[in-house]
Amino acid sequence: MEPNSxxxxxxxxxxxxxxxxxxxxxxxxxxxxxxxxxxxxTYKKTELRRAIIRSVCHQSKEDGAEGLPLQxxxxxxxxxxxxxxxxxxxxxxxxxDRSGKASRALPTGCESTSARYRAELAGTLESSSExxxxxxxxxSPAKSFQTMVRHLSGGxxxxxxxxxCNVWLLxxxxxxxxxxxxxxxxxxxxxxxxxxxxxxxxxxCVQIPAEEPAVCPHEPTTSDTLSGPASERKSPxxxxxxxxxxxxxxxxxxxxxxxxxxxxxxxxxxxxFPEQNPGAVSITLGDLRLLQPGGYLNDNxxxxxxxxxxxxxxxxxxxxxxxxxxxxxxxxxxxxxxxSRSDASLAEELYDYIALRWFISRGVDxxxxxxxxxxxxxEFHWSVAVVCNLDAFANGxxxxxxxxxxxxxxxxxxxxxxxxxxxxMTKSVRSFLTTYARVRAATMCSTGVGxxxxxxxxxxxxxxxxxxxxxxxxxxxxxxxAGHLAMHPQSAHPEKMTxxxxxRGVRPAAAHDSPESPLxxxxxxxxxxxADERSGDSFVFDGENLPLLKPKVPLQxxxxxxxxxxxxxxxxxxxxxxxxxxxxxxxxxxxxxxxxSDADAYRLVIERVIRGLASAHGIxxxxxxxxxxxxxxxxxxx
Amino acid sequence: MSSETSDKKPVVSEGKTSGGDxxxxxxxxxDGNEVQFRIKKHTPLRKLMDAxxxxxxxxxxxxxxxxxxxxxxxxxxxxxxxxxxxxxxxAMLFQQGGW
Numbered sequence: 001m002e003p004n005s006x007x008x009x010x011x012x013x014x015x016x017x018x019x020x021x022x023x024x025x026x027x028x029x030x031x032x033x034x035x036x037x038x039x040x041x042t043y044k045k046t047e048l049r050r051a052i053i054r055s056v057c058h059q060s061k062e063d064g065a066e067g068l069p070l071q072x073x074x075x076x077x078x079x080x081x082x083x084x085x086x087x088x089x090x091x092x093x094x095x096x097d098r099s100g101k102a103s104r105a106l107p108t109g110c111e112s113t114s115a116r117y118r119a120e121l122a123g124t125l126e127s128s129s130e131x132x133x134x135x136x137x138x139x140s141p142a143k144s145f146q147t148m149v150r151h152l153s154g155g156x157x158x159x160x161x162x163x164x165c166n167v168w169l170l171x172x173x174x175x176x177x178x179x180x181x182x183x184x185x186x187x188x189x190x191x192x193x194x195x196x197x198x199x200x201x202x203x204x205c206v207q208i209p210a211e212e213p214a215v216c217p218h219e220p221t222t223s224d225t226l227s228g229p230a231s232e233r234k235s236p237x238x239x240x241x242x243x244x245x246x247x248x249x250x251x252x253x254x255x256x257x258x259x260x261x262x263x264x265x266x267x268x269x270x271x272x273f274p275e276q277n278p279g280a281v282s283i284t285l286g287d288l289r290l291l292q293p294g295g296y297l298n299d300n301x302x303x304x305x306x307x308x309x310x311x312x313x314x315x316x317x318x319x320x321x322x323x324x325x326x327x328x329x330x331x332x333x334x335x336x337x338x339x340s341r342s343d344a345s346l347a348e349e350l351y352d353y354i355a356l357r358w359f360i361s362r363g364v365d366x367x368x369x370x371x372x373x374x375x376x377x378x379e380f381h382w383s384v385a386v387v388c389n390l391d392a393f394a395n396g397x398x399x400x401x402x403x404x405x406x407x408x409x410x411x412x413x414x415x416x417x418x419x420x421x422x423x424x425m426t427k428s429v430r431s432f433l434t435t436y437a438r439v440r441a442a443t444m445c446s447t448g449v450g451x452x453x454x455x456x457x458x459x460x461x462x463x464x465x466x467x468x469x470x471x472x473x474x475x476x477x478x479x480x481x482a483g484h485l486a487m488h489p490q491s492a493h494p495e496k497m498t499x500x501x502x503x504r505g506v507r508p509a510a511a512h513d514s515p516e517s518p519l520x521x522x523x524x525x526x527x528x529x530x531a532d533e534r535s536g537d538s539f540v541f542d543g544e545n546l547p548l549l550k551p552k553v554p555l556q557x558x559x560x561x562x563x564x565x566x567x568x569x570x571x572x573x574x575x576x577x578x579x580x581x582x583x584x585x586x587x588x589x590x591x592x593x594x595x596x597s598d599a600d601a602y603r604l605v606i607e608r609v610i611r612g613l614a615s616a617h618g619i620x621x622x623x624x625x626x627x628x629x630x631x632x633x634x635x636x637x638x
Numbered sequence: 639m640s641s642e643t644s645d646k647k648p649v650v651s652e653g654k655t656s657g658g659d660x661x662x663x664x665x666x667x668x669d670g671n672e673v674q675f676r677i678k679k680h681t682p683l684r685k686l687m688d689a690x691x692x693x694x695x696x697x698x699x700x701x702x703x704x705x706x707x708x709x710x711x712x713x714x715x716x717x718x719x720x721x722x723x724x725x726x727x728x729a730m731l732f733q734q735g736g737w
Contacts, residue, residue, distance in 0.1 A: 280711055
């Protein structure tokens with residue numbers, strides 16, 4: 001999507017992103033570029049890492065041998081905290097720097113990953129009426145820090161003022177935290193805060209001493225109040241629990257549990273992200289350790305980072321077209337072997353269930369997404385499958401008619417080991433999508449048209465069909481979500497259809513206007529899938545023919561970075577939607593996305609973000625793992 | 639298991655009907671094996687996770703529990719997540735990979 005073709009209502013949203021990027025990017029990027037990148041070839045990994053740390057932290061440039069002051073004294077100044085938090089924020093620091101070089105000319109449309117982004121950013125800054133964003137020269141750590149804290153800590157801007165954990169961070173920025181509250185958060189609030197409102201204590205009654213270590217074991221007899229912050233030592237998660245729960249017995253039980261857990265340092269919860277949301281990921285101290293060089297990433301880190309990308313690193317207008325699947329999605333859809341016919345029906349049942357409960361009932365419409373990222377964990381190896389251009393189906397794409405269409409739906413498989421895709425991967429994904437399309441059509445049909453139609457659908461479809469329809473009905477018959485879903489494809493971005501897509505102009509609305517005609521034609525047909533596809537949405541989904549493409553990607557040079565590589569693929573692809581899905585074009589786009597050494601920087605970025613978020617939650621004394629210390633056991637017994 | 643005794647322990651119950659305040663939840667692992675738990679709607683699901691992991695003989699943090707694809711946190715309650723009787727929870731082993 002070109003920057004100037006975005007929806008008119010997104011400028012505010014863009015601005016909020018641009019604020020982060022401009023502040024973090026301009027300072028850090030230049031330093032990185034001048035220091036780490038030019039020495040990259042000669043540094044070893046650990047040296048590179050140190051170089052990055054050194055160059056990122058301009059304060060400790062002189063005493064670079066000591067590394068980054070990661071455990072500041074208790075009375076640390078806000079600006080120093082800002083620096084540390086900022087360290088987590090430079091996005092795509094090395095990658096952007098590299099891909100921006102003239103020598104790395106890529107085909108238009110993918111080289112523009114960075115160039116286009118800059119253009120977008122510039123456009124954002126220009127369009128923004130607030131002058132504060134367009135002040136790279138006057139960038140101040142404290143200001144940037146406050147901005148980031150608003151972004152980082154919690155994801156719900158409105159709650160921050162009353163949220164005890166963040167009060168001390170925002171003390172000097174009270175006006176900003178309300179005045180410039182951010183569009184993405186506002187969107188998130190409306191979408192995700194469906195849980196019952198939780199009574200919060202007023203801000204001034206909760207004070208978290210930032211200097212208090214949180215690891216200490218708690219006395220079982222400590223009082224239940226938070227009145228004496230210095231007398232008790234609480235982990236921030238405890239405080240969160242206080243805030244979350246109504247006064248009563250549950251509070252006590254949680255405290256006991258937390259106390260028990262805090263003894264186990266490796267499993268100690270640092271924070272949840274996104275806070276207060278269902279499905280939040282709990283990051284533990286052990287997860288942080290995995291981000292040291294050589295660590296194997298686990299699902300916590302992957303999922304955390306995907307959620308972080310979704311909320312903070314990828315602008316909402318682009319995120320609308322993307323969807324990150326859970327890391328367990330692939331495990332789930334492959335949990336049923338598809339060897340025999342009975343297996344197939346089992347899988348069908350399972351896919352029905354997943355389609356309904358994981359996606360449709362949550363208002364996620366996969367067929368409005370341009371890219372669907374499916375993290376794959378298979379035999380201790382991370383890779384990612386990307387289902388591209390599913391939205392083309394909903395927009396009327398037909399393989400027979402649009403073979404020249406450049407936005408061809410396909411599955412990309414990106415693997416940093418360039419191994420064969422796991423057996424059954426494509427089959428599972430394809431048949432899931434087929435099932436999903438069927439359930440989606442049935443759901444939309446049942447809710448959008450009416451009962452008579454639903455019954456006819458059942459009789460036309462047979463027994464297997466009826467299960468899906470019935471469950472769809474029971475799920476959505478009385479809720480608004482289905483109506484919202486039915487409306488969704490129509491409200492999908494019209495601008496994205498204009499590019500290369502030869503569209504037939506058959507919109508979902510048309511299907512609902514004349515609901516009878518497609519059913520008549522297919523009600524007696526034996527081809528069930530055909531019936532399903534046409535009945536609901538009047539688009540044909542041919543999941544079994546989704547081609548599998550394996551573009552060339554940068555490959556890992558060691559035995560531990562596949563998780564990092566996977567995340568880098570995801571972020572890069574999320575930023576660049578290739579303009580063509582010919583394999584040669586994709587190869588040209590993806591083979592030079594980044595260099596192997598960028599993985600270390602990316603690892604560092606994730607670590608910084610986690611440390612920054614932990615700091616925003618009041619956890620200050622995270623152990624620093626010495627890069628050159630082989631014996632990590634000593635380092636973590638702090 | 640925490641030390642409070644007011645809440646009823648989650649018990650494996652086959653075929654028991656749930657009362658007003660209790661619901662039955664099925665925990666299903668990736669192989670399709672199911673264990674059914676009866677739990678109060680206001681009890682934090684940590685209790686269920688504890689019980690499940692104890693039955694499996696594994697550490698609590700070895701499993702991630704998903705409800706409709708969303709992770710369940712320890713202090714979530716069935717009521718908070720809008721669980722209904724006989725809903726199923728996915729117990730997925732943690733994933734880690736590097737090479």
